[in-house]
Amino acid sequence: MQPKLEDVAKLAGVSTTTVSRVINNRGYLSESTKDKVFKAMQRLNYQPSSAARALHGKQFKLIGLIFAGITNPIIAEVVEKIEDRLFNRGYKAIICNSLDNPEKERQYLRMLMANQVDGIITGSHNEGIKEYGMTELPIVSYDRYFKDKIPTVRSDNYGGGQLAAKTLIDKGAKKLLLVSGSIDVQMPNNDRITGFNKAVEDRGYTPQTVELPYNSTPAIKRATIHQSLLIDHPDGIFCTDDLTAILCMQEAKKIGMKIPDDLQVIGFDGSTNVQEYNPELSTIVQPLDDIADLLVRLLFNRLDNEDEKLLEEYTLPVELIQRESVKN
Amino acid sequence: MQPKLEDVAKLAGVSTTTVSRVINNRGYLSESTKDKVFKAMQRLNYQPSSAARALHGKQFKLIGLIFAGITNPIIAEVVEKIEDRLFNRGYKAIICNSLDNPEKERQYLRMLMANQVDGIITGSHNEGIKEYGMTELPIVSYDRYFKDKIPTVRSDNYGGGQLAAKTLIDKGAKKLLLVSGSIDVQMPNNDRITGFNKAVEDRGYTPQTVELPYNSTPAIKRATIHQSLLIDHPDGIFCTDDLTAILCMQEAKKIGMKIPDDLQVIGFDGSTNVQEYNPELSTIVQPLDDIADLLVRLLFNRLDNEDEKLLEEYTLPVELIQRESVKN
DNA sequence: AATTCTATGTCAATCGTTTGACATAAATTA
C-alpha cells in the first residue's frame, strides 16, 4: 500500500494537520518542521492521494487534449509541445483522439467533464457537439471556431494563404492551382483558401481549385491530383497542408514535371518532421511553440482566476520558409 | 455543480443505496428501477465522481502511456491504436513523453504511481530507472527490455533484420551497408542489427556499418550517410528505421545513384504515414494492430486477475513490404 | 401456509485529505 498522510506524520513526529499544512503551504510553519516533513515524505516516497484531494475541490492536475488524431505530424507536434508545457506546470495530459468520429468525441467530452480533468484543450472537429456548451470547465481551442465563450488560438491562416499566392505570382507562376481539403466553414482550411483566392484575384488571375474530400485515402488524393495536373497544367500550386503538397510534388515528378522550373509548390503547416524529411518543400509555417505557449497560458488563466476577460480569438503570424520547390 | 448520486436518487424516487446498486450492478434489481435510475442519470447528465470512487479502491479508468515522443510516426501510430483500444474499454490514456529525458521519465513515473492510474504501458528508454521496480502497478512494455517481471511485447526484430539481409542479397546486392541508430543493448535496434549481420555473414558477405548517434540531427545524419555512400559505394542498404531509410534514398539520389538499379534500400517499421508518403520505400513492417491489441490485453489481464502467469516476452512476426526501392 | 427469493430501504462506517474552530505555548514586539 501507498503510504498515507498519517504515516508521514508519524515518521516526522508531527500531527497530520501539520503535514497537510506543509503540503498545502498554509498557516504558520517553521523551516525545521517543513524540513522534517519533506524528509519523511521523501523517505516514504509519499504522494498525496489525488482522489482524496480532488474530493475537496483540489485540482486533479489533469488536462484533456481533444484532437482528431496524432498521426498527422502537425498535430503530433502541437500535442507534444502542449504536453511538455503542461508537464512543466505539474499537469498531465489525457489524450483523446476523436478520429473524426463525433460519437467518440462526445463520449470523451462527457468522460472528461465528469470530474476527471481541470480543463480541456481541443483542436478537433466538433460539428455542433452540444456538450461543449454544457460544462463550466475551462476550455480553449486550437484552430476551431466556437460560437460561445471558448477562446480560439490559431495561425494567421488567411494571411498565410495570401502570402502563398503572392509568393507564387512574384516568382512567375501564371496558372495557379489550389489543392485543398474539404471546404468547410468551421475549418481553418477555409481561411487559407479565401486568403489565397483573394490575393490571386487581386492580381488579376483566376485560380483553379481541386477539393480533396476529407476522408479520402492518399491513393484517391494522388489520382485526383494526377488528373488535375494533366488537365489544368498548373505552374504554381498552393496546398492547404504539407502532406497534400508532398503528394503534389511526387505526382508532378511522375509525369515528368520539373520542380520548380515547370511547377512551383507551397504547402502549409511546416511541422518539423515534414521539413526534415521533405527539405525540398516550401511552406507556410505555423508558430507551434507560440501556439502551445498561448494555449496553455490562456487555459491556466481561466483556471486560476475566473474573472480575467480573454479575447475570443488570438491569431498568430505565420512565416514562409522558402525551399527548392519555389524559384529563387 | 455536477449532480451527485443523491440528486439522482431524489429524481428517480429511490434511495442512494439503490442508485449505487444500479451503477455497480450489485444485489437484486428490478428492470423498472434500473430504468428509472438510468433515466434520471441521463436527465441530470450524471457521472459518478471518479475521485470518490477511487477512494474506495475502484479503478480510475486511467492508463499511463510512457513513450519517448509522439512525433515519430511509428510511435504516434502505436499510441493512437493503444488509445483507441483503451477507449473501447472505457479507459483514458495519459500521454507521457519522456523526450529522452530520464529525469522527466522518472518524474512521470512517480506521478503516475502516486495513485492516479490503474496501469502503465511503456515504450521509453528507461536506462535503469529504479522507479519501475518500485511499484505494484501493472506495467507492460513495448519493445524495451526489463529485468523484472514486466512483460514485453515486440516485433521480431531479429527475424526482420535477417529478412532484410536475405532479400537484399537475393536481389543481387553485394556491397551491403547497415545504417543504424545508436547501438545499445537495451534497444530493439540491437536485434535488428544482429539479425541482419548474422544473415549477411551466413551468406559469406561482410556488411559495412554506419552508426548514427541517437540524438544527432537529420542534417548530421544526412552528412554521415552522404559520406558513407561516396566512400563505401554500397549497392544494398538496410536501415533500422524508415526515417533513416528515407534520408538514405534522398542522399543517394542527390549523388546520382538510381534506386533500385544502383542501390536497393530496405527500412524498418512501416508506419502508415511513411508508407503513404514514401511509397517507394520497401520496409519490414511491424504488426501495429496486433501489438496494440496484445499490449492492452496483457495489461488488462494483470489488471483483472492477478494470478494468471504471463510470459516475459511476446514476439510478433514482421513482414516485408516490397516496393520500388528493391528490384523485382 | 410456510418458506425462500426478490426488491428495496435505512443507517453508518469507510476511503485519504482538507479545513475550520479552538487550544496552547513559545518567541517576538510594543
Next chain:
DNA sequence: TAATTTATGTCAAACGATTGACATAGAATT
C-alpha cells in the same frame, strides 16, 4: 509586562460514493 505573532496540536466535519449489516414486504415456490 502585556499584547501580539508564530508555531504547532487536537478534534471533527466535510468531500461523494461504496458497502456491509440489517430490516421489511411483496412475489414466487414448495
